[in-house]
Amino acid sequence: MIHTTEIKVKFSDVDPLHIVWHGNYIRYFEDGREAFGEKYGLSYLDVFANNLVTPIVNVNVDYKSPLEYGDTALVETTFIETPAAKIIFNFKIFNKKSNKLVATGTSTQVFLDSKSKELFWTNPPFYVEWKKKWLGI
Amino acid sequence: MIHTTEIKVKFSDVDPLHIVWHGNYIRYFEDGREAFGEKYGLSYLDVFANNLVTPIVNVNVDYKSPLEYGDTALVETTFIETPAAKIIFNFKIFNKKSNKLVATGTSTQVFLDSKSKELFWTNPPFYVEWKKKWLGI
Amino acid sequence: MIHTTEIKVKFSDVDPLHIVWHGNYIRYFEDGREAFGEKYGLSYLDVFANNLVTPIVNVNVDYKSPLEYGDTALVETTFIETPAAKIIFNFKIFNKKSNKLVATGTSTQVFLDSKSKELFWTNPPFYVEWKKKWLGI
Amino acid sequence: MIHTTEIKVKFSDVDPLHIVWHGNYIRYFEDGREAFGEKYGLSYLDVFANNLVTPIVNVNVDYKSPLEYGDTALVETTFIETPAAKIIFNFKIFNKKSNKLVATGTSTQVFLDSKSKELFWTNPPFYVEWKKKWLGI
Numbered sequence: 428m429i430h431t432t433e434i435k436v437k438f439s440d441v442d443p444l445h446i447v448w449h450g451n452y453i454r455y456f457e458d459g460r461e462a463f464g465e466k467y468g469l470s471y472l473d474v475f476a477n478n479l480v481t482p483i484v485n486v487n488v489d490y491k492s493p494l495e496y497g498d499t500a501l502v503e504t505t506f507i508e509t510p511a512a513k514i515i516f517n518f519k520i521f522n523k524k525s526n527k528l529v530a531t532g533t534s535t536q537v538f539l540d541s542k543s544k545e546l547f548w549t550n551p552p553f554y555v556e557w558k559k560k561w562l563g564i
Numbered sequence: 565m566i567h568t569t570e571i572k573v574k575f576s577d578v579d580p581l582h583i584v585w586h587g588n589y590i591r592y593f594e595d596g597r598e599a600f601g602e603k604y605g606l607s608y609l610d611v612f613a614n615n616l617v618t619p620i621v622n623v624n625v626d627y628k629s630p631l632e633y634g635d636t637a638l639v640e641t642t643f644i645e646t647p648a649a650k651i652i653f654n655f656k657i658f659n660k661k662s663n664k665l666v667a668t669g670t671s672t673q674v675f676l677d678s679k680s681k682e683l684f685w686t687n688p689p690f691y692v693e694w695k696k697k698w699l700g701i
Numbered sequence: 702m703i704h705t706t707e708i709k710v711k712f713s714d715v716d717p718l719h720i721v722w723h724g725n726y727i728r729y730f731e732d733g734r735e736a737f738g739e740k741y742g743l744s745y746l747d748v749f750a751n752n753l754v755t756p757i758v759n760v761n762v763d764y765k766s767p768l769e770y771g772d773t774a775l776v777e778t779t780f781i782e783t784p785a786a787k788i789i790f791n792f793k794i795f796n797k798k799s800n801k802l803v804a805t806g807t808s809t810q811v812f813l814d815s816k817s818k819e820l821f822w823t824n825p826p827f828y829v830e831w832k833k834k835w836l837g838i
Numbered sequence: 839m840i841h842t843t844e845i846k847v848k849f850s851d852v853d854p855l856h857i858v859w860h861g862n863y864i865r866y867f868e869d870g871r872e873a874f875g876e877k878y879g880l881s882y883l884d885v886f887a888n889n890l891v892t893p894i895v896n897v898n899v900d901y902k903s904p905l906e907y908g909d910t911a912l913v914e915t916t917f918i919e920t921p922a923a924k925i926i927f928n929f930k931i932f933n934k935k936s937n938k939l940v941a942t943g944t945s946t947q948v949f950l951d952s953k954s955k956e957l958f959w960t961n962p963p964f965y966v967e968w969k970k971k972w973l974g975i
Contacts, residue, residue: 438735438745439585439728443578443633449894450576450864454713457861461712471712472771483860487898496580497746575872575882576865586757587727591850594724598849608849609908620723624761634883713859717852717907724850770854 428506428561432462433523436498446493447500452530453486456518459502460534463516467506467561474538477553481514481536488532492522499523508562512550513537565643565698569599570660573635583630584637589667590623593655596639597671600653604643604698611675614690618651618673625669629659636660645699649687650674702780702835706736707797710772720767726804727760730792733776734808737790741780741835748812751827755788755810762806766796773797782836786824787811839917839972843873844934847909857904863941864897867929870913871945874927878917878972885949888964892925892947899943903933910934919973923949923961 434455442448464470474481494500501523507515514536520529538547538554550558558564571592579585601607611618631637638660644652651673657666675684675691687695695701708729716722738744748755768774775797781789788810794803812821812828824832832838845866853859875881885892905911912934918926925947931940949958949965961969969975 437728438731439579439587441580442576443580443582444891444893445580446893448576449897450861450868453861453864454711457712480855482855482857482901482904484901485899486860488896490893490895493893574865575868581754581756583756586760587724587731590724590727591848594849617718619718619720619764619767621764622762623723625759627756627758630756713853713861715854716850717854717856719854722850 428463428467429503430459430463430466431501431503432459434458434500434502436494436496436500438496441496444493446495447498449488449490452488452490452520452532455500455502455520456486456488456504456516456532456534459504459518460516462502463504463506469514469557474553475541477551478541479547479551479553480539480541480544482539483534484513484537485535486532487534488530490530491528494520494522494529500529507533508564512547512554514554565600565604566640567596567600567603568638568640569596571595571637571639573631573633573637575633578633581630583632584635586625586627589625589627589657589669592637592639592657593623593625593641593653593669593671596641596655597653599639600641600643606651606694611690612678614688615678616684616688616690617676617678619676620671621650621674622672623669624671625667627667628665631657631659631666637666644670645701649684649691651691702737702741703777704733704737704740705775705777706733708732708774708776710768710770710774712770715770718767720769721772723762723764726762726764726794726806729774729776729794730760730762730778730790730806730808733778733792734790736776737778737780743788743831748827749815751825752815753821753825753827754813754815754818756813757808758787758811759809760806761808762804764804765802768794768796768803774803781807782838786821786828788828839874839878840914841870841874841877842912842914843870845869845911845913847905847907847911849907852907855904857906858909860899860901863899863901863931863943866911866913866931867897867899867915867927867943867945870915870929871927873913874915874917880925880968885964886952888962889952890958890962890964891950891952891955893950894945895924895948896946897943898945899941901941902939905931905933905940911940918944919975923958923965925949925965 501521503519638658640656642654775795777793779791912932914930
């Protein structure tokens with residue numbers, strides 16, 4: 428399961444070196460993850476409607492080449508299947524014009540009950556259903 | 565009632581023109597307002613503890629001279645008394661090193677009940693008490 | 702001259718009150734201004750290519766109703782003609798779904814030589830040409 | 839070589855889950871790195887004065903426990919020695935009040951010539967001198 432979303436670089440995204448400030452890629456990943464989630468029913472609002480929140484427990488970014496003001500980023504978000512009670516995505520960001528690889532990365536989320544904030548050690552029912560629907564497992 | 569707080573310019577605050585991006589002054593004002601609020605018992609957490617929220621209804625900034633990376637801003641926050649059910653602050657930002665005026669501005673907040681989100685057309689009891697305590701009115 | 706651009710509210714735009722943090726509207730205005738500029742040849746890159754920079758000297762925002770996560774903002778950017786050596790825009794932000802007015806505001810920019818940083822007290826040739834082309838004046 | 843810096847959580851740092859938005863930790867790391875750099879002569883301005891820029895090529899964050907509005911973060915920045923032409927830092931963020939571990943992470947930077955943008959495959963003279971001065975190697 429892969430979804431690609433477009434992000435135009437904003438003036439306020441760019442740092443004094445005239446490239447997108449490295450911290451903004453975390454937001455680009457989040458935009459990719461949410462676009463994926465909206466397509467496949469796994470967005471923040473979807474999980475929240477099921478009394479869950481899915482905080483990030485790890486994020487990793489490898490920066491390959493810079494983005495500048497005027498560029499458009501293509502964020503390719505890939506769902507990585509794991510038996511653990513986690514949501515793992517891989518990300519590849521490309522420069523739309525040049526097709527050059529800009530960055531790669533990963534994010535890992537866990538499931539908490541939205542009220543008690545208790546961690547799910549096994550997949551919550553919502554996610555079991557989601558996997559059945561989309562992955563047939 | 566005036567309070568001055570110091571803010572060091574961060575690398576991520578600075579834009580491709582090598583000056584603090586103009587939108588970040590809104591955050592500098594908020595930092596000034598919160599520092600004032602912590603000193604005088606009018607911070608976000610203080611009002612929230614009294615079942616109130618105080619959303620911004622207007623903000624205005626006049627930019628006089630730029631701040632660069634390495635600079636430190638002095639944010640001078642002045643409480644402006646009004647009989648209306650509003651909190652009004654004036655701000656002056658100075659460059660700490662040069663003493664040069666960097667920006668001036670204003671923010672205006674209203675009171676809402678934190679649960680019902682209903683607007684207070686007259687001062688809520690918390691603010692009446694606050695004014696009595698600090699302004700003797 | 703009016704241009705309307707769409708902005709999807711991001712998770713990271715939203716504050717603990719579950720509404721778009723007020724400072725982010727400055728970025729929404731900038732997005733509107735840049736979308737206008739790209740359409741009409743007045744973007745940051747256009748003016749920079751003419752050895753000019755156009756820093757913001759004033760910004761004003763009136764907040765009318767909140768935006769929440771999941772909402773889409775429509776930013777309507779209107780060019781305001783003035784004989785002064787300034788670029789003035791008015792902004793109206795609407796909630797796309799409800800059509801409700803979310804915020805109004807203004808930004809004012811001046812012209813500096815991109816190298817000397819000297820202020821233009823009269824319209825630089827680029828802007829004279831631009832006005833002739835688009836406004837016939 | 840370790841340096842600890844304090845960061846007060848800002849209202850605008852906090853997300854709808856009432857915790858610091860995960861992307862902001864990248865900024866907290868940068869604040870820690872810059873505070874280290876200012877103490878030991880390895881800040882952005884120091885390297886830039888030596889015709890170098892040091893872009894981030896990797897960043898990794900493990901989130902352990904959340905920070906809330908009103909909290910203060912302690913960012914402990916540790917220089918990690920490597921023979922490679924890289925600057926590597928480890929970070930530990932603690933909640934100042936509770937001493938609880940909030941996050942750990944790493945950043946890796948390389949050296950580019952600030953004009954030609956060419957990569958240094960071996961340590962540039964500035965960094966050789968820096969290591970001699972501070973590490974005796």
